[in-house]
Amino acid sequence: MAYAAALPASAAPGSASSATGARAKSPPLWPAKLLLLALAVPFFFPIGPIFLTADRIVLITAFAPCFFVWASGRIGRKIFADYALLGYCVWMGLSSFILDGPSIAVEAVGINFIESFGAYLVGRCMVRDADAFRSIVRFFFLMILVMLPFALHETVTSRNMLLEIANKLWPSYGDVPKEPRWGFDRVALTFYHPILYGVFCGACFGLTYYVLGYGCSAFMRFLKAFIVIFASFLSLSSGPMTALVAQLCVTVWDRVLKNFRRRWTVLITGVVCAWGGLAMVANRSVPEIFLTYFAFNTGTAYNRIRIWEFGTITVQQNPILGIGLTGDWFRPWWMSGSMDMFWLVPAVKHGLPAGIFMHLTFLGIFVAVANKRGLSERAASYRMGLLVSLLGFYLAGWTVHYWKVIYVLFMFLLGTGGWFLSPAAQADTEAAPPPEPE
Secondary structure, three states: OOOHHHOOOOOOOOOHHHHHHHHHOOOOOHHHHHHHHHOOOOEEEEEOOEEEEHHHHHHHHHHHHHHHHHHOOOOOOOOHHHHHHHHHHHHHHHHHHHHOOHHHHHHHHHHHHHHHHHHHHHHHHHOOOHHHHHHHHHHHHHHHHHHHHHHHHHHHHOOOHHHHHHHHHOOEOOOOOOOOEOOEOOOOOOOOOHHHHHHHHHOOHHHHHHHHOOOOOHHHHHHHHHHHHHHHHOOOOHHHHHHHHHHHHHHHHHHHOOOOOOHHHHHHHHHHHHHHHHHHHOOOOHHHHHHHHOOOOHHHHHHHHHHHHHHHHHHHHOOOOOOOOOOOOOOOOOOOOOOOOOOOHHHHHHOHHHHHHHHHHHHHHHHHHHOOOOOOHHHHHHHHHHHHHHHHHHHHOOOOOOOOHHHHHHHHHHHHHHHHHOHHHHHHHHOOOOOOOO
């Protein structure tokens, strides 16, 4: 509770006292940075039937203080996304208890609640102003920078040095077998799978360009962004590449048309028209076209199309509670049981309500932050960085499943968006400090 006491008491939004208080009593950032660091730690700690990882230990420790300050209103009013995520957790628990039984549901529901609402609350409660947001992004970028030499070594030699060292110190993940692509090994480092490493690095692109790049020269801004792109590319996975391409396209559109106020209306209208046009003239669905062109090989694309096809059939057959944690989804015998489609998994496992609640959580943050008015130039740039990153997450979620540490990272980043909707954002509008020199 030590860091809980540092959070400001709630005040009238927009008032001078609340703005000043938000700036003067910012909570410590070490729990949030510790969580980010724990995502790259491969150690696991089996305690009876419970499988604890470093990030789960941090989340369990931080959950009670964060929940207390959130429930008491000490970080301001509750927002729509808070309730949507709670709705997801409650419905997931209900589905699991009914379909899987208490013996399985207790542990699974508890871990899911900690990784979902707990990670979200760490971002929501700890990152409360622009300076804190920038500090978190800077720490995130430094982690990628430190890991980059090890990633280069792994892609060239096929030796995962970090994992070898980790396994000599404490039981850790094994190095998963992965086929080379373009003559290079796919980098996983301490993230269990190359997809997880690639998404972890790629999630930092928008944040790096718009947050760390704010106030920097064009050269430094592009250099930092390129480092993130290169690190993510070393995973040689189509999911992370999908997220990066989406982020790059949106960033280029924003920079080229920065003086055109209606650029986002034009972009959204163009995407909708293009989608409709393709749907009318193409001999296959738009998702099939999308999955085909954003996969490294036709086999991967075909498998994801089949996942969507048979996954939606499973949802239609089990629309309310899903199939549960132990149920098996409908598919041909020759298909793997792995469902590489994050946005479909909640609906398959726990029914349409769970899938809707998860979407509402994302949209509750994304839409509210995107429509926030009155931000300073700095806060607007930071806002753009978060939105670009979350957009990448959203699109990549249709081609990969977020599990383990990447799911925690996604929930954490969603939570960090809450400060844009708080009095602290107004405080930054009133007196935004100049960016630190890099």
